[in-house]
Amino acid sequence: MSSVFSPDTPKDLLDCIKMACGQGEKFEIRGQGSKRGWGRPIHNCRILDLGKLSGISLYEPKELVLSAAAGTTMKSIVETLRDNDQYLAFEPPKLSSLYDGSDKCGTLGGVIATNLSGPRRLSAGAARDHLLGFEAVSGAGEYFKSGGRVVKNVTGFDLSKLLAGSFGTLAAMTSITVKVLPRPNKSRTLLVRGLENKAAIKVLSESLSLSLEVSGAAHLPIGISNKSSIPYISSDNSSVTVIRLEGHAPSVEARCKIVKKIWREYGDIEELHTHNTEKFWNEISGIVTFLDQEANQIWRISVPPSQGAELLVKLKEKLKCDAFFDWGGGLIWLSESNETKYSEKIIREAMSEQSGHATLFRASDKDRESFDVFNPQPNALMNITRKIKKNFDPHGVLNPERMYEGV
């Protein structure tokens, strides 16, 4: 028997999983495999390749809705939407260069299963907020659907939220329906240089507290910004604090003016126009440009925005690392550059003293096996996690232990 199953139809997939339930077989679900390095490594499993479940089955631009098979590549989805001046507003980043150095964009199923989102998370939400409905085969071998194709829907439990970010541990999705939105026709990035982390986050927070619909708010500390390929960002060896404004042209112009007025006291303000703005925020969402590519571990840390700078100070006392801020200071991307074996312990300890969570985003197989990849949960919550997994996948057929040991 081949070690890779590639079902041609949802029915094939159903048969595959039913068979696995009966025979004790286990599967690692895969689209393009572009994010295999995220989550705990999976051992002794056959590959369940969903690549043949591909194609856009419904796209109604005026209804702002698109349905596609789970294995449809993000490349084809992004291109189709772009042809109609639309996009996925949660800005799913391309992460393959972070993991296997390839140019793959991943699949829609992979983006949803990992609840990926980029800098626009702040204003537009994460993948979870754009998933309207899906069809899937549960680990128990049952074909089911949830949600629908309309945004306003409270009919029954919102299983879309449960599946988004479940890393394929509960069900293998076959079809996915997402909300799409018109692409903003103008975007601008405003930047100011030389601010310390704490001051920068205060400036970002101030801007986010105005009615400006800021769709990106990041801070690149000194020594990080110079890695950008955009001269405006990298030329001066100083920190760079940025916000993005998008929308209709007159509105963007008006909002830029407001920000410039407020920011004047912090230094000279520079502006990136649409082309460079797109390029720059792709670098932010792809993260790898600004981190140490050779680092042993890369972490994603989500905290209350006002606590981001202080947390980094604390971590830097014990850890040699590169780091930058997104989400107005609420998201810290960090690559650990020294050889310390204790970085996981240092980060977990720091997190135990404050609210938020840390994810080991990239590390060696060995590290992802011996350390918690996701923030450890309190017992009562872990009990629910175990029960959910057991109820949806009683035989542990799908992506065993991808998220938590023994689950």
Next chain:
Amino acid sequence: MKMPDLNLETLEKRPEIIKALRKIIPEENFGDNIIEDEDGLKVYECDGLSAYCQLPMLVVLPETTEQVSQTLKYCSDNDIKVVARGSGTSLSGGALPLADAVLLGLGKFNKIIDIDYNNRTVVAQPGVTNLSITEAVMHNNFYYAPDPSSQIACSIGGNVAENSGGVHCLKYGLTTNNILGIEMVLMNGDIITLGGKYLDAGGYDFLGILAGSEGLLGVITEVTVRILRKPDLARAMLIGFDDIVAAGDCVASIIGAGIIPGGMEMMDKLAIKAAEDFIQAGYPLDVEALLIVELDGPKSEIDYLINIVEDISKDHGAGYIRISNNDSEREIFWAGRKAAFPAVGRITPDYYCMDGTIPRSKLPEVLKSMNEMSEKYDLRVANVFHAGDGNLHPLIMYDANKEGELKRAEDFGSEILKLCVEVGGVLTGEHGVGVEKRDLMSTMFTEEDLKQQQRVKCAFDPEGLLNPGKVFPTLHRCSELGRVHVHQGKTRFPDIPHF
């Protein structure tokens, strides 16, 4: 409406249960916090869906998370059902009491615990009303975006349970998109915290699944919401059409042009007339459909977009366009829409409000069918829509005192909802399933679909003691859901009857 079988043993033990719960609730508060007399219980006999009434076995009004935890643990240990209730404004019977259940009222959880402008969050107890969150931050020009029509009364805990919407959710999202964290108590008494003042906690998204779970998974004791800065300016437009289909097309074109208004509502002729007679908002009475489009943001953006919307409307044959010049005028435009339900209530003894959502493009087809149904059932219907997101609120007018009219209205409503599902929509956009649409769930979901939802229920409340009889038409015992029967590649489940 058939509800779960009465647990006679629980009813027999009522005095004992009261005694036990008195130990949990501090003695000095008995009078206030445990209600057992019939007059007192009567207050709680129904929620916003007043067609269904039921006295609860008793009412408990705890004041601390610890008391909620102990109450639930006691009930869990003694196999006693519990129904949680916020302000009781549910339109689908989500908080309808059960004769053999403890009704757990959260009215005393009425404090705002924390306002944090740096992180743009508010932490509130579940009994705090939706509007008071906005009121607590409005002096700093902040607000909480989801604004269900009942916002003056409905509680934030109930909003989470029902995943409430409102006229502004087209642009700003539903409750689920605006909450960051909750503290809740499970049926076994465990207290858990989900999320906080940060985004996207790792692990399964239980926060997401709690929103809209209609009180079946746990009792919420604290909610962390995101607050936003009030837009600089908002202006509303009244746009009248001779043809309701043209109005529908206009909505699609506005959105298709890349404009997401803060709110976009539609009313049909009957609803316009009722609202105008009631509020005198200045609505035109010679149009078939009226759109209210609100644009918010910086002034220059609004000026620019109003022109575009005006052009699009004219292209679609709008014969009437009025634009608000100041906030009080804007509020008058909305006043008629916001009072549409009571306005219809003035022209009919009773009305039955439906809540299906359809893909916007199906509006002409659905309206045509609804008119045919109106003739068939011989009942009038006024239509109010959240046009931007396809959420319909047909108001079926009837007289409960006339024999058979309630039944006809209910059948009419069911047929509308079935039609919504047929055209690719859903049974309920924002009011919830509750008891009202429970038995229609199978028109939208297969047995397999519903089983997966119940698998979530079983992880949180395996004995099915929290709010039973709501949402699910069929009661599966968790032990049966957990077992997977695989026989020659086929799964088998015993057929359990409807309750």
